[in-house]
Amino acid sequence: SQTIHQWPATLVQPVGSPLSLECTVEGTSNPNLYWYRQAAGRGLQLLFYSVGIGQISSEVPQNLSASRPQDRQFILSSKKLLLSDSGFYLCAWLRLANTGELFFGEGSRLTVL
Amino acid sequence: QKEVEQDPGPLSVPEGAIVSLNCTYSNSAFQYFMWYRQYSRKGPELLMYTYSSGNKEDGRFTAQVDKSSKYISLFIRDSQPSDSATYLCAMKNFNKFYFGSGTKLNVKP
Numbered sequence: 491s492q493t494i495h496q497w498p499a500t501l502v503q504p505v506g507s508p509l510s511l512e513c514t515v516e517g518t519s520n521p522n523l524y525w526y527r528q529a530a531g532r533g534l535q536l537l538f539y540s541v542g543i544g545q546i547s548s549e550v551p552q553n554l555s556a557s558r559p560q561d562r563q564f565i566l567s568s569k570k571l572l573l574s575d576s577g578f579y580l581c582a583w584l585r586l587a588n589t590g591e592l593f594f595g596e597g598s599r600l601t602v603l
Numbered sequence: 604q605k606e607v608e609q610d611p612g613p614l615s616v617p618e619g620a621i622v623s624l625n626c627t628y629s630n631s632a633f634q635y636f637m638w639y640r641q642y643s644r645k646g647p648e649l650l651m652y653t654y655s656s657g658n659k660e661d662g663r664f665t666a667q668v669d670k671s672s673k674y675i676s677l678f679i680r681d682s683q684p685s686d687s688a689t690y691l692c693a694m695k696n697f698n699k700f701y702f703g704s705g706t707k708l709n710v711k712p
Contacts, residue, residue, distance in 0.1 A: 549699075
């Protein structure tokens, strides 16, 4: 079966510290992968998406970056966190290209203090 | 103007009621239309997706898309307390998905 994993689930980081969130998908190959951020009480903001290894599209200019070192691995990073980076980060994968079947992981809740 | 507009609610209904959730959008290029359910502190769960205009039914859920009006709806029949959650609409154009801000639904026993 196809599943998506995200970790860590929760983290609290000081301002200026680095960040690494990891997402992996099982049971599929060459999926489209996405990173979204959800602020409290707000919709989902698309941060990055990837259609293949090493192919990253950035939607919002900010101090975050993404990488896809392997087919089913998607990493969200920052060198120096800002207070405004706090939020709920969601990884998602598109099961089939010509569908609307976008599936989400359980999310990573980041608090920057 | 936002790509997708959704009333944030909250919407409170008694158990057994029919619930209507709606979104409007501005981009006529959207081709896929989705509804997600999100429980507190969890990732969104895909309920249904529809391609182009028309209706789609799955159990107690019915999704409607009216591309001429740029308007989509989700109906929940015989609503249950377990349906209490935030419902997000979403739309797709090429590789990108665009989400509404979500409507919070509370079904009272």
